[in-house]
Amino acid sequence: MKKKALVVGSGIAGIAASIRLAVKGFDVEVFESNAYPGGKLSELLIQGYRFDAGPSLFTLPEQVAELFRLAGQKTEDHFEYLKLDVACHYFWEDGKKLKAWADLNRFAEEVETKLGEPAGHIREALQRSAFIYDHLAPLFMHRSLHKFGTWTNPQALKSYLKMGKLGIFSTMNKANERQFQHPKLVQLFNRYATYNGSNPYETPATLNIIPHLEFNIGAFFPKKGMHDITMSLYKLAESLGVHFHFNARVEEILVENGKAVGVLVQGKEIKSDILVNNMDMVNAYKTILRKQKQPKLLLDQPKSSSALIFYWGIKKNFPELDLHNILFSEDYKTEFDHIFNKGSIYSDPTVYINITSVYKADDAPAGCMNWFTMINVPNNKGQNWDELIAEARRNIISKISRILKTDLEPLIEVEEILDPRTIESKTSSAQGALYGNSSNNKFAAFLRHANFSSDIKNLYFCGGSVHPGGGIPLSLLSAKIMTELVS
Structure with a gap:
């Protein structure tokens, strides 16, 4: 039995x-x-628009593929994805723009041309990121830290000798300031702290492991959207006899x-x-x-940061935008001070816009785009969220309008909002913390x-x-x- x-x-x-x-x-x-299944990795359907409700970046697809392999299935028969040519588009208020090309040499050349940062600095940073990954991933990502054998295996013993080079004794920001000359590039690489809801001015530089996933390995997009990760694995589980209630x-x-x-x-x-x-x-x-x-x-x-997300149906196409887009704050340090120390939202937040209709046209009506528009915010400690959300919405629309040189407000024909309170109620995440x-x-x-x-x-x-x-x-x-x- x-x-x-x-x-x-x-x-x-x-x-x-x-x-x-x-x-x-x-x-x-x-x-x-x-x-429904999936927790944060779910979807919204609103008046002809489809939105992936939660996580929007797909890396390490082999972790999904391994589940199909274990079940004796071919991944491509159930779940298809493609590798992105551009990981992200970056925008600043002064008109500077960068495309983070998946091709490392092309990205390095782009940085040198647009910012004057020597191309070699990008290559060195991503080599260092790969070094951290090679030494820490087998220890911290693939094994239990709470079993004695983890700390006595040969991989762990090898990593002990490299501790000084793994960023444990520095912050992400300090490491990036040593690596890059241009403050915009420091800001770009500091952004990876947000991938687990952290503050780059406090979190250890070991988190510089993250760019390796996005650049050296690659960023990907499921052809049916992020929600297909949930649904393809849910169907696989059911095919194996798992019963969902x-x-x-x-x-x-x-x-x-x-x-x-x-x-x-x-x-x-x-x-x-x-x-x-x-x-x-x-x-x-x-x-x-x-x-x-x-x-x-x-x-x-202390809990990680949370998110404020506006799901916007935009009745216009913006060709300068891609799947992943970042509109940076002019004062990153102050933004994080508001999030982690003041428990509030800075008046000039960094805005992330995810638009799956760029790759999956039926996610929006013809000539329109589905904008998953997100800013990082503090977790829920009982703030006046209605007031914070209203002010943040005005600031976000103003910032996007300035950078894209358009009046955004009249283009919003559909809107849903997810904030730390609803994140907690829908996903049981303590204080609405994402991580x-x-x-x-x-x-x-x-x-x-x-x-x-x-x-x-x-x-x-x-x-x-x-x-x-x-x-x-x-x-x-x-x-x-x-x-x-x-x-």
Whole structure:
């Protein structure tokens, strides 16, 4: 008889965990409080426009492909994606523009031509990023940090000798200031701190690992949109016999004699051999694990930044815009000071615009574009969000209008808003933080919850709020690490 596994939450890590457990021979059921799978990786359909609701950057596609391979399927039969020629378009108020070409030499030449920064500096920075990745990825991304064997394997011992070169003792900003002459290029590379909701002026320079993913490996786009990551893996899980329960909020993880034995859903006890929590770790302990010992040190850690997103249907085509676009603030340091220290939104925020209709034309009506317009904001501490959102909206529209030299307001024919409050209510993310605990100190990697419980046998954790971190690739890797711990 098969062992039974229950998964709480159908975020991308929960779906990946269900696939891996099914392949491993478990009978798997997933309980999701929403009416749909995917958590943050969902979609919106509004009056002829389609929007990917959450994560918009796709890197390390091999983490998705591995799940199909494990199930004996060919990825291309179920999920198709393409590599981007341009990772991002960058805009500044003074009229400067940059295209971050996927071709490293072309990008380096673009930087030298547009900013006067020696092309060699780009090559050196990305070589350094690759060096950090080669030494830290096997240790921090692919293994549990909470098992003794991780720290005694040959790869770890090799990395200890390189600690001084891995950015642990510097901040991202300081490292980038040493690397580049032009402040705009420092700002561009500081932006990668936002990929896990951090502050480049505080987070360790080890996060300069991120450009390696985007440039040396590549940025990609699923041909049916980001939501297809969710749907293709959801269908794969179902084909393996995984059973999903929607609108099924777990009320409690049942623990008997120090062992997880099932869940309580709508007053009914459902028993299992193992239990996997894909819900945000902080909110899980506050709700479904409220009767259990609380890991206070981890729960009390500062949380990552959140986001304010405007889903705009724009009744005009802007040929100068691509899939990923950044309109930079004139004062980046002040912007981050507002986010992390003042708990507010700077009057000149950096604006990110994701437009999938550039590659997937049916995401918007003819002659129109679907703008996922986002700024980084503080997590929810009870601010007056209605007031902050109204002011931010005015500032964002004003900034875009200046840089694109157009009056944007009359072009907005569809609008939906997602803010830290609704992020928390829809995805159970504590304080609406996008990436769980903050990474604004050198010990942050060690202050994430393990992929297993040290107090409750047969209880495991996956998702962006636990090791190794937030974002699609790390969430998928959390499911991999977790499943490898299951016996």
